Amino acid sequence: MQGKKTHQESLFIQFQLSDYVPADNFYRRLKSLLDLDFLYPTTLKYYGKEGQKSIDPVVFMKLMLVGYLENINSDRQIVVSSGMRMDILYFLGYDLGQELPWHSTLSRTRKLYGEETFLELFKQVLKLCINNGMINGKRQAVDSALIPANAAKQSMVERIVMEDASVFSRELNDNIEDEPVVPKKPKEGEGNKPDKQGDPDKKNKKVAPVNQTHYSPSDPDARLTTKPGKPMRLYYRAQMSVDTASHCITYIQAFKGNEADKTSLPIMLPQIAGNMAEHAIQVEEILADTGYSSGKAIRALTANGMKGYIPVPGTYKSSREDEGFTYDANYDRYVCIMGVHLTFKRIESAYDDPTVLKRIYESNISDCKNCPFKEICANKKGFKKLVDSADKQLYEYMQRRVESPKGKQMKALRSSTVEPVFGSLINYTNLNRINAKGLKQANKCMLMAAVAYNIKKLLKCKFKPLIAALTTAIIDLETLFNQLSRLGRAYKQSYNANLHLSF
Ligand code: SF4
Incomplete structure (x- = not known):
């Protein structure tokens, strides 16, 4: 006979989250593993002594963690998803039907807490990994x-520091009313020149944004x-x-x-x-x-x-033998295939990074003057220049x-x-x-994100074998208990039998 399930919601139920979240559930294990009480003293400085109570710092951090563990990048979605998961509610310390914090509280609190609070959490989890023997560290x-x-990228705008300065300077000039502005007489031939400011093509031409001239106002x-x-x-x-x-x-x-x-x-x-x-x-x-x-x-x-x-x-060259230059370490110079010396002249810094230093070796113009390879070897000024890194020894x-x-x-x-x-x-x-x-x-x-990653690693690596070991130990204990019970019963029976015989 075909069955049909009918559903009538119970009005009253007796329910305890801990009964329904399995012992090996990820969030249940995480709750027993992670002690976030350090957040109370750490974040105390961000709150006043009066006014409305804030979100519990531990609940906030746990909700943040849920977002990263569940790969959810919306605060609103974190709260919605958490409310629908019994294991997450248990992890947060909430019951079914209990209202979770409002989602905008999460972004406000994230901005409120300094980086050091998040760094401290990272270090706490790192400590757990080290204590569990997961990190060698060397x-x-x-x-x-x-x-x-x-x-x-489309929202980037031009930096206006210089523009402001020029506007300010123009305003200053406009306010000098005492001195009448005498229009300059254009020089001969100047009258026909197009006005750069007024050229509509130049004005409308969009410049591709670069970091030096442009920035994003929403995220500078x-x-x-x-x-x-x-x-x-x-x-x-x-x-x-x-x-x-x-x-x-x-x-x-x-x-x-x-x-x-x-x-x-x-x-x-x-x-x-x-x-x-x-x-x-x-x-x-x-x-x-x-x-x-x-x-x-x-x-x-x-x-x-x-x-x-x-x-x-x-781009680093340890040797210039393939170019025809041999390094002579005794005199700190290069020697070309024609036997001409390129001696060390000076140290220069790189044009894009003043901390990067370069060693310059050059030949004399007179030495290269009659060389048959001058056209392909020497520069326009008529000598050869070699550039080496000042950190050559370190690179080698x-x-x-x-x-x-x-x-x-x-x-x-x-x-x-x-x-x-x-x-x-x-x-x-x-x-x-x-x-x-x-x-x-x-x-x-x-x-x-790193905390969530390390937590996943920690629970995956450490607790599976631990649970397996605990399960084996419990099974062994049960077996031992049964054996002891059997022995006890046998001893009791033999004791009773002996007692009966003695009478
Ligand atoms: S141009 Fe100067 S450095 Fe180059 S091979 Fe000739 S002599 Fe040597």
Whole structure:
């Protein structure tokens, strides 16, 4: 007989969330693992002593976490989804039917709390990972990714500082009424010249936005940039270090989109070392790609007591033998195929970065005067100029390390470690776009995404074996208890029998 389910909602039910959320549920395990009570003293400074009560800082942070764990990038959606999930309600400490905080409270509180609150949470989770033996810490792989900002390239406007100054100066001139303005008599031939200001073609011509002349009024910290395979748009850059043993994130920070990796590394290294030093772990090796290579970056490695595996830039030339110039280390000079000396002349700084220094070697005009290769070798002034990096020795030292058998292993290890982690952050922990404005807010978003990633790793790696071990232990205990009961019963029976015989 065919059955048909009829439904009549019960008016009164006895219900307890904890009865319906399984013991091995992700959020139930997370609730018992994560102690966020440190937020109460940390965030106390953001509140006054009177007035309406704020959102509970722990509830706020848990709701933020839910957004990143569930890959939801809308505060409104976080609240809606949380209200429909028994396990999340249990994690938040709410009951069915209990009203959750209003969604706009989340964005207001996110702006209110400083970066240090989010950094503290990141460090707490990192500590849990270290205490659970997940992080070795000695070798870190670093990389960066461009994360789209919450602003459109089309919204960029020209910086108006200079325009303001010129308007002010024009107004000043207009207000000088005492001095009559005598129109200048145009010079001969000048009268027919078109007026630049009045030329409609010039006025209407749109200039392509660049960071030097344009900015986004809605997010002034976002920067226009691109890289192969990415469109030119406004970005932030996420710099991250990942432990090669466990793939846990040990450091993450937001930088402006156009900030080069090589300039960020000296800022990153002390923080990576600091995060590990808090747990008495010394970072020994840093693996990075060519983008991080610079003399300053290599020096920063040494200053922080680390060794690196960073390939030198593709444009760097360790030898000029293929161009026909041999280096003579005794006299610090080059010798060309004609035997002419190119002596060291001076040190120059790079035009785009004054901190990058270059060594200049030049031949004499008189030496090259009659050379048969002059047309293809010498410059227009009639001499040959060679430019070397002032950090040549550092680059050569790094090149030797990278080309060693271990260096080749480290190159493969770096790409297999840090790149998949960025993939996970972007696809599964809500880092495909910064849903806030400003560098500080972007930093908070990145820290939260890293916290969510590390929590997932922590629960996945540690507690599965623990639950399995606990389950086995419980089964063993049950078996032992049954055996003991059986033994007890047998002993009781034999005792009774002996007692009966003795009478
Ligand atoms: S042009 Fe000058 S530097 Fe070049 S090969 Fe001739 S002599 Fe040597």
